[in-house]
Amino acid sequence: MVDRSGTREGSRRQIPEPELSGRATVPHRLPRRDFLALAGAAIATPLLPRDVFANVETGTPLHGLSAFGDLKYAPGFSHFDYASPEAPKGGTFNFQPGYWYYNQNVLTFNTLNAFVRTGDAPPRMEICYDSLMVRAYDEPDAIYGLLAESVTLSDDRNGFTFKLRPEARFHDGSPVTAEDVAFSYNLLKEKGHPQLQLPLTEMAEASAEGSDLVHLRFSGRQSRRNILTVAGYPIFSKAFVEENGFDSSRLVPVLGSGPYKVGRFSAGRYVEYERVADYWARELGPAKGFNHFDTIRIDFYRDRNAGFEAFKKGDVYWREEFTARVWATGYDFPAIRDGRVVQTYIPGEKRPQLYGLVLNQRREQFKDVRVREAISLCFDFEWTNRNLFYDAYARSHSFFERSLYMAEGEPSPEEQALLNRFRGEAPEAAFGEAVKQPVSDGSGRDRNNLRRARQLLTEAGWTPRDGVLHNEKGTRFTLEYLVRDELFLRQDASFGENLRAIGIDASTRVVDASQYQSRQNAFDFDMISMAIGLTATPDANGLEQIFHSRTASVEGTYNFAGTADPVVDELIEIAGKAKSRDELTVTLKVLDRVLRARRDWIPNWHLTNHRVAHWDMFGYSENKPDYFFPVESLWWFEQEKAKAIGKA
Template identity: 80%
Template sequence: MRVRRGETGSLSRRQFIATGSAAMAVPFLPRQGLANIQTGAPLHGLSAFGDLKYPEGFTRFDYASPEAPRGGVFNFQPGYWFFNQNVLTFNTLNSFVRTGDAPPRMELCFDMLMTRAYDEPDAIYGLLAETVTVSEDRNSFTFKLRPEARFHDGTPLTAEDVAHSYMLIKEKGHPQLQLPLAELERAVAEAPDSVRLEFSGRQAQRNILGVVTYPVFSRASVEKNGFDSSRLVPLLGSGPYKVGRFSAGRYIEYDRVEDYWARDLGPRRGFNHFDRIRIDFYRDRNAGFEAFKKGDTLWREEFTARTWATGYDFPAIREGRVLQVGIPSEKRPSLYGLVLNQRREQFRDARVREAVGLCFDFEWTNRNLFYGAYTRSHSFFQNSPYMAEGLPSDAERPLLERFRGDVPEAAFGEAVMQPVSDGTGRDRKNLREARRLLTEAGWTPRDGILHNEKGTRLTLEYLVRDEIFLRTDAGFTENLRALGVDASIRLVDASQYQSRQVGFDFDMVSMAIGLDPTPDVDGLEQLFHSRSAGLEGSWNLSGTADPAIDELIGIAGKASTREELTVTLKVLDRVLRARREWIPNWHAANHRVAHWDMFGYSAEKPDYFFPVESLWWYDAEKAKAIGKA
């Protein structure tokens, strides 16, 4: 699962049947996970339903560019990040624990047992592991490590390092990494080149597809330097880059590892062309934009529609030295919206949450502030086959009926859509409905502010970390105040925002989430399962804790075909939308990218991920032509 904050803001892994009624009882029985994957034999790759594009011994992924030159510096502003990473500042170099603020792209310093193919929805191929053997009960996975695998200091990467890394993450890792390891019982080094991961049998059935992409650390390095966020000492890795120069909170550089052990392997060949990747940190997005205009930053994804429409009129643009391009977005479910924290008593009533959503006027905001750049979002799986539409289909209805009386009645009708306003910024019809819902929920005005029968004021503090929210969401909070809600926007610095979000210390925040193309149970649990609701650092920002949601996520994990998964997730989408826990905002069809014209890139962009720093390369002739050589 990846995180991105876009216009107002930025997980992770893999799952019913659309046949006749006679078969409809079958999907809800326990299924054997990974049923299409062979057991007892060494495999070079895995996928959720057994379909791999690349054969054993493949020399490169189709979207890789082995002919591209190496060299140059890529100074860019990341558009997404993971775990405890922060794009505004950093105070630790450990990206895999809950506390602290780490710089983005620390993951480039570490290799993993297996790595994803970005042109397949859920396939993974051996990296550190040459092969994986799945036990007959599919609860044990044995990995044969490549003998050439090395850490950056030249020491061999062994099964002991792998086993220690998994147990370390299970005990001390970031909650987003810990949760999928809840049912890992043992990580055993059977030999220097063989490691076995043993699960209880209660794990999500495709859990392994995410777990094998975890970073592997040097045990010796961890024992020497510790595994926490207290020091700015990088852990020893084995990936294509290592930490170079840095200044805490100001900049970090990652240097390409010249003798990287895996550079000629199929899963790594044709990537990571830049000699150095640099990220500068700006606490103000205007300062970051000015750095780009001057050429200090070379590549930028623009998340502010107003800036994209009006700000890119400076000399380098007019001279053709800087280009504005639209790059198609990935084919993966996405959600950007406002999240109401149900750990706060005032937001536990769905009527209150719906009323808050009615105060947001997308039509006015999109026209007046965003230059019509966006389309309204409605689904938790926007832009994917898992998005529910219209009335439940014949395939969805039997599963949905299982939860009659346990989920909102609205889930059984037309898929819940966000309200359409008259575009005035203060739609009287929507606000009247919001007032009715609040009154029905027991909130009545007293001295201009809504109170409940206990005399408690209805307050809503919208926590933000960028001044742009003060402009884009002012009308939203004004509508709330017009109804008698004591609403405010609270701007805090990056570290405080991170700390409060991790600790669920907020009324409302905005968040954009990109799920895996084949959403797995681990990612869904991070967002919506009761076991993550109390786990600080998880992405269950809304505090969702509902047995029906838990059961639907479990059913998704047991799906044995993509058709089963699609139907189950559509039902889950219907239920989540009816609960009104998020206020979906908007989406765009493209990445809005501006860059100095000094890079090359393949015309074949992968469908499911876009790590520009690994795919693009420095073009010396172009750089010379624009005076940047």
């Protein structure tokens, strides 16, 4: 799964940030999609053997699936361990989301359809929709039945038959039928957001078999763990879509069946999600103990400072801080001093995270790896971290930072054996010590690094003319850094100065939220910053979204760099067919080595914790899940606390 938060200073999309979160999340989020509607204790069925897709007995109804058969929860479990069934219901949770998916935008919105490519939808529309199966946030890759009480694999393991729960209902009271489910999959394959369409490429058929059985059939060319992504897709009412359409042209939410539905809203200003009191799945195991707030509200602030001022005044109740300077110096206001607002660190998730600058190789000037390395030498992390970020961050080097898939040192014998298959094809740098980002002297203008950058540019055919580099065709070397907030100007001043010092005509362009998202989706930029959070067990679906040649020309995907490399493609396919966690780990470490040697991105930095501030009127379980943190689903309102600080 991928979730995304566009940023430049430490955040997550579930994503770090420059000093802001900007758009996926990875897809928590590459999708596998993290729908927050949870439910599904099921029929008494055996636990899966170690390799679910290779070894499980076909024709047997299953209550859950995982990548390698490791299910924590038995059939009929009462609730997830990290859930809080005893928590009270009620109250409003007004917060500023730190991650979002698909066409969602945290700065504005003009549509309530979050599952198409066009338009800007508000974050958290996904909580209005149920899916066949849902994730367990305390397991790396397990899913359990929600709309589906069981799933049965065909003999060739390319077909999946889901038996629906008879009590499942849409918000208008109509039943969720197999026809609705099949319709939804066919609809998303034809008209859905590219991040939803791509995992359905090899879906040959979605069909209803009576009112309660739906069959998904794949070609056999799909990733072996593809179903873990696809089973989490939103399900819509066929009758509603046929009457109202499925596009971004209107502010009408598609009818769903999830624990929340859209309440009051004003386009571009705020949206409220109202808890469905008679939610059909509220007593089912995976749904029990979640979704405690009566109302979840998101206000939209186009200016980051305005959003912070709203939090200080108490208009916003919960905020994850992605700006080190603000965290260090800005939290000194009356509500902090008298204890009404609490600052805290919450442990981060055990998921790989990629955050950095992306150079668009669809632009001619960035196609040479030597150019990309030269640009990376101009970014002085040591100076930036000390002078702007209060030494809050650690330097990132990997595309799988903070995970066991991160390559380190020399290749292991297992890694070397796989790498040797690509001798003469993969960059030579991939075969030695894992490539790391350059270390500077911390001056902000390291002469050795800049000298090396000039040398690389010369080798790549760029020569100075009137103080600016030109190639042999006489084309001027320009680099426009596209951002959506003026805070980037301060943060990237040193970087821009270094680029100009070596002869690159570098500039930073600030555009509004809608234009930024439109240009990002269309790959209309030289360089942007982006954070993407992957699932704990990355699958080919999510990896393809960022790195596969198949997505390099598909607008709306996460392949911002335009990566199109047969070696990368093959490694992603090998990862998708891995039959054990050890095999997957070796493959992803090799993929990490190749990607780092290609220098498609410039990894920036990471933070191990969430920096959270909130008005002291909430309760929460200390048993935080390791793999996802949907605060709006896990926390709850405490009336007495709210009264004590004047918020009741």
